[in-house]
Amino acid sequence: MSYSTKQQQAVLQCLEQCSEEPISAAALAEQLRHSGNPVGLATVYRQLEKLEQAGQIHKIRTEEGAFYQICPHRAAQGRECFLLRCERCGHVVHLDCGHLHALYEHLEAEHHFRIDPRRTILTGLCQACAGKEDPHGTQ
Amino acid sequence: MSYSTKQQQAVLQCLEQCSEEPISAAALAEQLRHSGNPVGLATVYRQLEKLEQAGQIHKIRTEEGAFYQICPHRAAQGRECFLLRCERCGHVVHLDCGHLHALYEHLEAEHHFRIDPRRTILTGLCQACAGKEDPHGTQ
DNA sequence: TATAATACGAAAATGATTTTCAATTTCAAA
DNA sequence: TTTGAAATTGAAAATCATTTTCGTATTATA
Numbered sequence: 001m002s003y004s005t006k007q008q009q010a011v012l013q014c015l016e017q018c019s020e021e022p023i024s025a026a027a028l029a030e031q032l033r034h035s036g037n038p039v040g041l042a043t044v045y046r047q048l049e050k051l052e053q054a055g056q057i058h059k060i061r062t063e064e065g066a067f068y069q070i071c072p073h074r075a076a077q078g079r080e081c082f083l084l085r086c087e088r089c090g091h092v093v094h095l096d097c098g099h100l101h102a103l104y105e106h107l108e109a110e111h112h113f114r115i116d117p118r119r120t121i122l123t124g125l126c127q128a129c130a131g132k133e134d135p136h137g138t139q
Numbered sequence: 140m141s142y143s144t145k146q147q148q149a150v151l152q153c154l155e156q157c158s159e160e161p162i163s164a165a166a167l168a169e170q171l172r173h174s175g176n177p178v179g180l181a182t183v184y185r186q187l188e189k190l191e192q193a194g195q196i197h198k199i200r201t202e203e204g205a206f207y208q209i210c211p212h213r214a215a216q217g218r219e220c221f222l223l224r225c226e227r228c229g230h231v232v233h234l235d236c237g238h239l240h241a242l243y244e245h246l247e248a249e250h251h252f253r254i255d256p257r258r259t260i261l262t263g264l265c266q267a268c269a270g271k272e273d274p275h276g277t278q
Numbered sequence: 279t280a281t282a283a284t285a286c287g288a289a290a291a292t293g294a295t296t297t298t299c300a301a302t303t304t305c306a307a308a
Numbered sequence: 309t310t311t312g313a314a315a316t317t318g319a320a321a322a323t324c325a326t327t328t329t330c331g332t333a334t335t336a337t338a
Contacts, residue, residue: 003315025295039318041319084254087255093252100242103242112269113223113261114263115261116226116264126252140283146285163325164326179286181287185286
């Protein structure tokens with residue numbers, strides 16, 4: 001039903017190495033070419049899709065296109081992390097915090113809405129970027 | 140600096156009429172054509188961009204492209220709503236709830252992250268769709 | 279009016295993502 | 309091993325939402 005290929009392994013390995021920041025499909029293909037394991041862009045997209053379905057990576061859609069990042073909590077089955085993404089610098093924090101889980105339960109109990117942590121991205125400003133913020137909007 | 144045009148008014152009026160559900164740019168243009176106020180697609184996009192910048196509407200990026208919806212709380216300046224979007228049926232609830240504002244404050248105080256409610260969409264399943272959920276994933 | 283700034287829209291361009299399809303690879307069975 | 313059906317690959321083409329171009333039309337003001 002599904003073969004194991006070297007392209008598959010190469011993509012996953014590259015995502016593990018780039019785990020600090022989300023990466024675009026094109027940049028990932030570029031990295032792979034550099035590292036001597038070129039993988040066609042179509043295949044990169046196919047593997048990313050698979051990995052996302054399998055819950056191993058997060059797909060982060062932004063104004064600038066989609067980025068992918070391996071989920072640091074992918075091993076922990078019971079409890080999922082929520083994503084905080086800085087809209088200025090693009091940095092993403094994978095947060096496993098009681099308050100977020102409490103919110104999850106509140107929304108389910110009181111508003112009959114079950115958040116999917118994997119597809120929810122809290123967007124805003126990280127500390128560093130909030131500090132730099134330009135009050136005149138001239139960014 | 141900015142002229143008032145009938146296309147502008149037509150787009151806003153149409154968004155007000157379709158306020159129940161998010162609508163795509165193409166569907167909006169279609170609606171406008173139907174209602175006898177045809178507006179070019181490029182202009183529709185330009186107006187949507189303006190309205191979003193002005194904080195009058197929400198832009199909701201999804202796997203199926205972008206949707207736009209007028210913000211029912213746009214008049215209330217002090218407090219912004221958060222969006223809950225059902226990933227199954229696409230329905231969006233604009234929620235002004237104390238727990239969410241508490242979360243906002245918790246993230247700011249403890250995690251040094253300031254959420255931008257306008258760009259944050261909590262994605263998951265609404266009650267109706269959660270009921271229909273298919274445990275075998277054959278959706 | 280005149281005119282300068284702004285907005286319009288059809289058509290072309292863009293660009294990320296997906297699809298096509300012939301060639302290649304995988305893996306289990308012979 | 310070989311074999312062959314099923315799955316995967318990748319270059320190129322297709323898709324498709326969104327943006328840009330650019331000549332024309334509209335707006336507000338003098």
